[in-house]
């Protein structure tokens with residue numbers, strides 16, 4: 001499993017190819033109708049714009065020499081109407097392209113989010129969360145302009161280019177050819193910077209991702225930062241990351257800015273050359289071109305370079321977008337390796353027998369965490385798992401819900417291999433309380449109901465009463481409707497645990513997993529909770545991980561594990577009689593409490 005840190009640039013597993021562009025356009029295709037309408041409207045608008053030089057040519061060549069004021073006024077009125085109409089069309093275009101762009105962005109984000117919700121724990125174990133966030137928010141944003149304005153402008157500009165060139169040839173073939181001499185130079189420059197831009201944007205997106213990862217990490221860890229007075233040190237790290245991002249951005253942006261001025265420079269040269277030759281012809285008395293036609297031609301020339309500029313910058317945005325797209329598609333394509341097996345069936349209603357048979361597991365290839373683990377919990381057993389830190393206790397309970405795939409062996413529930421049933425039908429029947437009692441932003445009622453969306457208010461209150469959370473909840477300003485923040489920052493650690501506990505119970509599970517469920521709860525509440533719990537655990541199989549051994553003494557089976565091996569198994573009395581690891585652990589806690 002590749003691990004990534006905020007200061008390590010991400011590498012792409014797959015390189016970008018043109019198929020990805022095709023894939024991008026499949027999103028655009030969903031807005032085909034609106035896109036076509038926008039393009040038609042823009043074509044109409046640019047066709048209107050092209051009439052203006054013709055009006056000017058008529059004014060100069062016909063109405064001025066004939067002193068026809070009426071004709072001049074008519075041309076001016078027509079030109080004003082055209083300008084008004086194109087302005088109105090532009091307004092509609094902005095609205096429609098924004099709708100297209102935002103629509104595509106929403107689709108992409110939605111797809112990313114759905115996939116992220118399905119990706120297994122192992123995906124999140126291996127990268128900073130800030131690097132995931134940056135893909136779904138910033139990278140998707142960065143391609144929005146390309147998807148909306150970029151595509152519309154490019155298509156309409158390509159079409160109007162066709163008409164512009166037609167008009168230019170109509171007025172003068174040799175002068176049009178002179179104007180086009182600048183094109184090969186421009187194409188050479190665009191191709192020259194292409195490679196550098198591609199690499200540059202990849203680097204910039206990596207640096208942006210690193211910076212985001214560090215900011216996310218810093219916000220999550222701000223309390224520890226302040227407690228250890230690490231602000232200055234962190235600012236140094238931030239400056240480095242932000243500086244690298246700025247440097248990467250500045251070095252690539254200079255290539256972007258090369259294109260616009262180059263187009264402008266070439267267009268000025270071309271226009272000057274056309275004027276020079278045209279005026280030379282007119283002054284030489286040649287009848288090749290009239291003053292009006294030369295004026296009209298130079299207006300078309302200025303219009304000719306606009307779409308060229310748009311095309312060059314579209315190409316440029318495409319290169320930029322590619323560096324973001326490859327990351328976006330990489331995430332969408334990230335395989336969900338913990339998934340339903342082909343032909344997986346619904347898990348029948350669980351009774352509660354759990355068996356580990358020769359289970360071997362590793363988070364990373366070659367680093368075994370569980371070695372041939374075997375045990376069986378019967379229906380209604382309360383199974384306690386104890387052992388030193390890092391022994392593999394949480395790992396065992398995580399495997400029961402199939403949060404990870406095992407390397408070998410079998411995990412059976414009621415004799416059914418959990419790999420043969422659908423993950424959702426399995427997890428729906430489990431009550432899991434993890435070590436990290438995560439609280440979501442919302443009311444306390446919502447947080448408890450997270451375990452069972454169908455539960456009534458009364459069910460929620462009953463679960464809260466069972467875990468002795470009711471009193472503290474009622475003492476808050478709005479009781480169950482009190483708003484809490486993400487991570488439950490306004491709750492004590494014990495209160496957070498009680499809410500998570502109630503949440504796990506609410507699912508009315510046949511298998512209940514409690515990972516350090518009561519570690520932060522005071523002894524008095526814990527005693528009360530234990531009494532309620534005994535009643536509640538009847539008829540359910542429970543797995544309880546606890547460092548405070550007093551809380552698991554009455555379990556039907558206690559398993560002592562270390563380094564992924566079960567070293568002892570039995571009731572409290574049996575293990576105490578054995579005089580082994582468990583007794584040693586128990587006595588050390590007892591001696592510690594005696595000393596206090």
Ligand SMILES: Nc1ncnc2c1ncn2[C@@H]1O[C@H](COP(=O)(O)OP(=O)(O)OP(=O)(O)O)[C@@H](O)[C@H]1O
Nearest residue numbers: 125363364369387388389390391392393394395396
């Ligand atoms: N996501 C992970 N990726 C890689 N290794 C992990 C991961 N989670 C845990 N480990 C490793 O697996 C081993 C067992 O971890 P586990 O969390 O199961 O221990 P534990 O017995 O529950 O510890 P504690 O009592 O401290 O909670 C540890 O060595 C740990 O470093």
